[in-house]
Amino acid sequence: MSTWVKRNSNVIRQGSTTVDIFLYAIALVLCLATLYPFYYVIIMSISSPREVAAMNVLFFPKGFYLGSYELIVKDAQMWWAYSNTLIYVACGTILNCLAAVLGAYPLTARNLKGRKWIIAYLIIPMYFGGGLIPSFLLVNQLGLYNTMFAVIIPGAVSIWNIILVRTFFMTIPEGLKESAFIDGASHWQLLTRIILPISKPILAVIAIYSIVGIWNSWFEALVYLPNEQLHPLQMYLYRIVVQQSVDLKELTMEENRTAMANILTNMQLKYSIIVFTTLPVICTYPFFQRFFIKGALLGSLKE
Incomplete structure (x- = not known):
């Protein structure tokens, strides 16, 4: 015996998984774009002076110099x-x-x-x-x-x-x-x-x-x-x-x-x-x- 349940239009529906993934991806990109400049300055400050002068440092420090x-x-x-x-x-x-x-x-x-x-x-x-x-x-x-x-x-x-x-x-x-x-x-x-x-x-x-x-x-x-x-x-x-x-x-x-x-x-x-x-x-x-x-x-x- 099948029971028909009337859908209540006032019930809050759960969001789409695809939309959630898309929003999380946007938030991650914005977070990286915000934090990367400061991260870049940090790795430049601890890298080898020659690597810094040559602008070879991009994602990870090269050498170590304090x-x-x-x-x-x-x-x-x-x-x-x-x-x-x-x-x-x-x-x-x-x-x-x-x-x-x-x-x-x-x-x-x-x-x-x-x-x-x-x-x-x-x-x-x-x-x-x-x-x-x-x-x-x-x-x-x-x-x-x-x-x-x-x-x-x-x-x-x-x-x-x-x-x-x-x-x-x-x-x-x-x-x-x-x-x-x-x-x-x-x-x-x-x-x-x-x-x-x-x-x-x-x-x-x-x-x-x-x-x-x-x-x-x-x-x-x-x-x-x-x-x-x-x-x-x-x-x-x-x-x-x-x-x-x-x-x-x-x-x-x-x-x-x-x-x-x-x-x-x-x-x-x-x-x-x-x-x-x-x-x-x-x-x-x-x-x-x-x-x-x-x-x-x-x-x-x-x-």
């Missing part, structure tokens, strides 16, 4: 730029998080008069700016030119971060806030003792955005910092790879080396210093990963 990394570690100028970058990252990240929290919390108050107008006013400079020349004149008039504050202060407040944190704060139940006020808590106590402890995910998002952005920035130093002693690590890398104004032979090679050996090593040094300056910021992501995904999703919810 002398470039040894020379980088001994470069005092690079470590000075490294310390400058750590200062910029630490100060910039703290100021970004502080400005985002203090700017977002008042905008969550539903009884704040003109709240929508304030939000609209904040959105305008997020899309429209005065440009480079007005910014340069402002930094110069404030006396920040050729100081570390020229890099730290202008980027301390991010409208995008404020809106992102505000959106996260709006997901916190109003009943929790009202209960705190009934118990006699002030706005400052509510922010520091209740809201911030449960806002670690969004703060992690702001922190990782700030760390990556400041670590990779070099244009502000190019415009505002003529003093090379204040340059960050990426500006030092820019001078080596793009401008080639840093004579790596004088910095790292012994006087009794031949000119050809200097040239070969200098070519590989560029790849090595790219790896050396990129790995630290990549290694910071695992520490924020468990907060980052949750914060990015919750911070994207609409009010």
